Amino acid sequence: MLNAVEGEVESQPMCPSHPAREAVRTCERCGRYVCSWCEREGGQCRECSRQAALAVPDSRVRARRATWALGISAAITALSLPLGLWVVFGPEGGVDLDAMRVLYARLGIVSGVMDIAAQVFFLMWLHRVVRQLKAWGQDIGTSPAWAVAFWFIPFASLVKPYQIVKAIAEQVGGTFLAASLPLSLWWGTNILARLLNRMEQQTFDKAGTIEGAPASAGYAIGLGTTLCSVVTVVCCIQILRVIQEQLDRRRAGMEAPYTPLTEEDAPVAE
Ligand SMILES: [Zn+2]
Ligand SMILES: [Zn+2]
Numbered sequence: 001m002l003n004a005v006e007g008e009v010e011s012q013p014m015c016p017s018h019p020a021r022e023a024v025r026t027c028e029r030c031g032r033y034v035c036s037w038c039e040r041e042g043g044q045c046r047e048c049s050r051q052a053a054l055a056v057p058d059s060r061v062r063a064r065r066a067t068w069a070l071g072i073s074a075a076i077t078a079l080s081l082p083l084g085l086w087v088v089f090g091p092e093g094g095v096d097l098d099a100m101r102v103l104y105a106r107l108g109i110v111s112g113v114m115d116i117a118a119q120v121f122f123l124m125w126l127h128r129v130v131r132q133l134k135a136w137g138q139d140i141g142t143s144p145a146w147a148v149a150f151w152f153i154p155f156a157s158l159v160k161p162y163q164i165v166k167a168i169a170e171q172v173g174g175t176f177l178a179a180s181l182p183l184s185l186w187w188g189t190n191i192l193a194r195l196l197n198r199m200e201q202q203t204f205d206k207a208g209t210i211e212g213a214p215a216s217a218g219y220a221i222g223l224g225t226t227l228c229s230v231v232t233v234v235c236c237i238q239i240l241r242v243i244q245e246q247l248d249r250r251r252a253g254m255e256a257p258y259t260p261l262t263e264e265d266a267p268v269a270e
Pocket of ligand 1: 028029031032033044045046047049050235
């Protein structure tokens with residue numbers, strides 16, 4: 001598609017960045033001539049596509065907020081660890097189980113609220129990350145809205161969030177970086193914590209009604225829940241930090257001054 005201007009019919013229009021190369025089109029946005037090296041998605045020149053990519057707000061602030069919320073949430077969850085240990089391994093009859101239950105339940109409410117806050121901040125970060133990648137021409141197979149929605153859809157929520165975060169890690173840092181992240185541990189302990197939490201609730205419910213059913217069993221399961229939750233959050237923070245670092249690096253690269261491609265940088269012919 002050539003937009004040869006009259007008077008230039010004789011000479012083939014050339015790329016302004018690569019005077020030796022013929023233009024293949026004009027940029028959809030600024031109208032400059034573009035050679036095949038400089039052509040970007042949507043028929044734009046490199047500069048216009050760079051500007052469009054930088055126009056998407058970055059996820060740095062959201063990453064920081066999510067990291068703090070996750071850290072605080074893990075710290076509060078970890079507080080119930082000594083309580084559980086005391087009930088399960090402490091001296092027989094040395095614990096007032098009723099008082100312990102009240103304390104444990106209150107701690108559970110606080111950590112539950114913090115957990116929800118951390119989840120919200122994490123999902124806000126995830127949404128922004130997918131939006132940025134999309135603007136940068138990197139497809140992870142889902143839209144920002146779906147990347148969040150999958151967390152709430154039964155059954156899909158068991159696998160999709162893991163697949164999406166893994167796809168993001170691969171897009172920003174390659175398969176090697178993705179493999180170095182504790183993705184499986186993060187997701188495995190997350191699922192396990194959800195399961196154990198349900199079992200814990202059921203055990204406590206039964207402990208109140210059936211004669212002889214030990215409430216300490218609930219605390220024992222609670223120990224497992226707590227451990228899994230803490231591991232999940234620690235892994236999550238690690239994954240989030242590494243992905244954000246890669247995004248920051250890429251954005252810094254885009255903000256760097258424009259340099260025309262040389263022969264060596266030429267894209268591999270399609
Ligand atoms: Zn342009
Ligand atoms: Zn060019």
